[in-house]
Amino acid sequence: MKVTIIWLLLLLFPCYFPGFPASCKGNQIDNLNRLIESRKSSNPPRPESWAQQDDDTEDSHTPPVYVASQKGLMQADKINALPGQPEGVGFDQYAGYVTVDPVADRALFYYFVESPVDPSKKPLVLWLNGGPGCSSFGYGAMQELGPFRVNSDGETLYRNEYAWNNVANVIFLESPAGVGFSYSKNSSDYTSVGDRKTAQDSYIFLINWLERFPQYKTRDFYITGESYAGHYVPQLAYYILERNKNTTQSVINLKGIAIGNAWVDDVACTKGLFDYLWTHALNSDETNEGINKYCNFASEDSLTKKADADDNPIQCGKYQKQGLLELGDINLYGIYAPPCYTSALKSGSTGNVKNYDPCAEYYVNSYLNLAKVQAALHTKATNWSGCSDVGWTDSPTTILPEIRHLARKIRVWKYSGDTDGRVPVTSSRYSINNLNLQVETAWHPWYSNSEGVIFATVRGAGHTVPSYQPERALTMITSFLQGKLPPGKPTS
Numbered sequence: 001m002k003v004t005i006i007w008l009l010l011l012l013f014p015c016y017f018p019g020f021p022a023s024c025k026g027n028q029i030d031n032l033n034r035l036i037e038s039r040k041s042s043n044p045p046r047p048e049s050w051a052q053q054d055d056d057t058e059d060s061h062t063p064p065v066y067v068a069s070q071k072g073l074m075q076a077d078k079i080n081a082l083p084g085q086p087e088g089v090g091f092d093q094y095a096g097y098v099t100v101d102p103v104a105d106r107a108l109f110y111y112f113v114e115s116p117v118d119p120s121k122k123p124l125v126l127w128l129n130g131g132p133g134c135s136s137f138g139y140g141a142m143q144e145l146g147p148f149r150v151n152s153d154g155e156t157l158y159r160n161e162y163a164w165n166n167v168a169n170v171i172f173l174e175s176p177a178g179v180g181f182s183y184s185k186n187s188s189d190y191t192s193v194g195d196r197k198t199a200q201d202s203y204i205f206l207i208n209w210l211e212r213f214p215q216y217k218t219r220d221f222y223i224t225g226e227s228y229a230g231h232y233v234p235q236l237a238y239y240i241l242e243r244n245k246n247t248t249q250s251v252i253n254l255k256g257i258a259i260g261n262a263w264v265d266d267v268a269c270t271k272g273l274f275d276y277l278w279t280h281a282l283n284s285d286e287t288n289e290g291i292n293k294y295c296n297f298a299s300e301d302s303l304t305k306k307a308d309a310d311d312n313p314i315q316c317g318k319y320q321k322q323g324l325l326e327l328g329d330i331n332l333y334g335i336y337a338p339p340c341y342t343s344a345l346k347s348g349s350t351g352n353v354k355n356y357d358p359c360a361e362y363y364v365n366s367y368l369n370l371a372k373v374q375a376a377l378h379t380k381a382t383n384w385s386g387c388s389d390v391g392w393t394d395s396p397t398t399i400l401p402e403i404r405h406l407a408r409k410i411r412v413w414k415y416s417g418d419t420d421g422r423v424p425v426t427s428s429r430y431s432i433n434n435l436n437l438q439v440e441t442a443w444h445p446w447y448s449n450s451e452g453v454i455f456a457t458v459r460g461a462g463h464t465v466p467s468y469q470p471e472r473a474l475t476m477i478t479s480f481l482q483g484k485l486p487p488g489k490p491t492s
Contacts, residue, residue: 027361028139028227029333029422029463031131031387032263035228035395039266050196050238051401065204065243068099070212076378077112077212083372084156085148091116091165093147095377097181098212100204106189108205109174109181109379111137112213113147113165123220123255123481125168126206128175128236130228130263132198132395134387135180140225141172142364144466145473152359154366162470167478169216171209175202175232178388181379194394199235203243210250220255222411222481226464227423230262231395234402241409256411258480261423261463264414265431266397271297272427274323280335282421283323290319331358332421334462356468361386403453404435413454413480417461417468425457456486 077096081089092114097107115122127145129136142150145164148157164170174180176198178190210217225233237257244251263269274295278288294315331337340359357363367373368384406412414432416425432455458465458472466473479486 027387028129028131028134031133031389032228032422035132035392036266036270038392039397049396049398049401050235051405065207066100066102067207067211068102070208073212079376079378082148082157082376083370084151084367086157086159089147091119091147095379097378098205098208100177100201100208101184104189105185106177106201107183108177108201109137109377110205110209111141111146111172111377112170113141113163114169115165115167117166119169120215123168123222124171124216125164125481126171126173126221126223127164128173128202128223128225128229128232130226130230130232131179131387131390132228132231132392133176133179133390134227135174135384136172136225137174137180138361138364138368138384138386139464142368143360144464145170145470145477146172150360150363150367152357152363154363155370157367160470162466162474164466164474164477166474167481168222169219173202173205175205176390177201178390180384180386180388181374181377181382183380183382190388191391192393193390194392195231195235195396196394198232199239202232202236203239206240206252207250210252217250218253221253222256222258223254224258224260224477226260226262228263230259230264230423231399233257233259233262234264234399234406237406237410238402241406254410256413256480257406258413258415258477260415260465261417261420261428262414262431263423263427264399264403265434267297268430268434269423269427270320271295272424272430273422274320276421276424276426277323277327279426280421282330282335283326287319287323287326290315291323294319327421330421331462333464334358334417334419334468335421336419337462337468356462360467400431400434404437407435407437407453411454411480411483413456415456415458415465415476417463417465418457418459419461419468420463422463428455428457454480454485 073096074094077094079093079095082093094112095110097109099105099107127136127140129139140146142148145160147160147163147165149160150157174182176182176189176193177184178193184190223233223237234257237254240252240254244254274283274288274291277283294312329339331339334356337356337358340362365384365386371381374381403412414428416423416428418425432453435453437453456476458469458476461469461472476486
């Protein structure tokens with residue numbers, strides 16, 4: 001199979017907003033920062049990527065899969081209407097729990113929206129947010145690519161005209177247990193979780209979900225996500241392909257993956273971060289010179305206390321810390337976007353999906369904690385929050401071997417919003433370069449209005465691309481699902 005790289009053109013706010021309840025135990029950027037810092041401070045075991053492990057062992061890591069009867073549950077999960085939704089909604093919505101471990105009583109929550117036009121002919125897409133430990137429903141569905149956004153009153157919704165269910169039937173999965181509405185009766189599921197367990201539970205979810213919605217069993221299936229989903233998405237895809245080879249159960253018809261502003265390689269992403277900050281006038285020359293002098297980005301060990309004697313991890317860490325302090329109170333997820341507490345924004349949302357609202361997280365938190373909303377979603381009574389402080393126990397420092405493996409079998413797109421400062425476009429470029437693939441099509445612009453690896457950037461978008469540039473994100477994902485390049489000329 002031909003492997004292709006195509007070069008194209010595509011943070012979070014403070015955890016405080018007067019008038020709304022505290023909305024987070026952290027957010028996507030906080031959770032990602034904690035994971036990265038944990039590697040430096042405690043030097044935990046860093047497992048190899050799964051592709052590397054599987055090259056060395058015949059153990060395919062495919063334990064028996066739990067499958068339960070799903071009879072009648074699809075209709076039970078159907079949402080009559082979400083509280084405060086606008087009139088004229090012309091598509092079906094579903095929400096509920098899928099049990100992935102009956103012994104631990106561990107269940108994952110999902111929200112599913114069908115396409116308003118010809119849903120029986122549209123592909124099936126799974127969306128995953130990162131963290132690790134952040135909600136795909138609260139972020140992905142309610143702030144990015146779902147059919148609704150929450151008004152500033154925290155009680156009513158307005159339509160997202162650029163929702164991805166215009167071109168696909170979309171599942172939003174809250175994973176792992178402990179995130180959002182997903183739960184377990186076993187407390188260790190909240191303190192001892194990691195990449196492998198998350199992928200295994202997500203796979204069990206999919207197998208059971210397809211039993212609940214059997215009309216989608218043979219549908220073309222794609223996995224998409226952002227941030228730490230740069231781990232979730234390739235790992236789940238890899239796991240599916242391995243299970244498809246050795247299973248008597250349903251084969252999932254996986255066709256491709258797309259990951260946005262994805263953390264896929266510690267060294268490339270860290271180097272890319274500080275290069276981006278300096279070139280965008282967010283770090284001083286002195287800090288940049290110190291990082292370049294003392295941090296050996298040729299080796300992941302130079303980023304930890306395990307560095308060789310020739311490196312200086314203490315000075316490297318000092319200058320990296322200084323580089324982050326120099327940012328001040330900037331919205332690192334979108335370096336040109338205003339922070340939530342800017343006085344001009346306190347009047348509330350405009351109800352216009354094209355206007356990025358940095359306070360949207362707080363509206364969503366208020367909405368999803370309403371009892372009538374939780375009843376409509378068929379959830380347990382829950383103190384919902386956008387991110388959870390789950391204890392992460394395994395996380396490979398690179399996912400590039402999985403991506404290289406997947407590129408030989410399915411469609412792989414990696415896209416970046418070019419104003420994201422946390423996992424910036426430079427990090428994506430360095431990661432792509434480390435795959436050592438041949439460039440088949442030169443970099444070129446694409447406009448709004450094939451297997452292999454495709455790299456795209458979205459002009460003017462931050463870390464959560466569909467939040468900042470919803471129309472461009474829809475154009476991009478439409479091209480991805482069609483197996484085509486985004487349009488190279490403006491459309492009329």
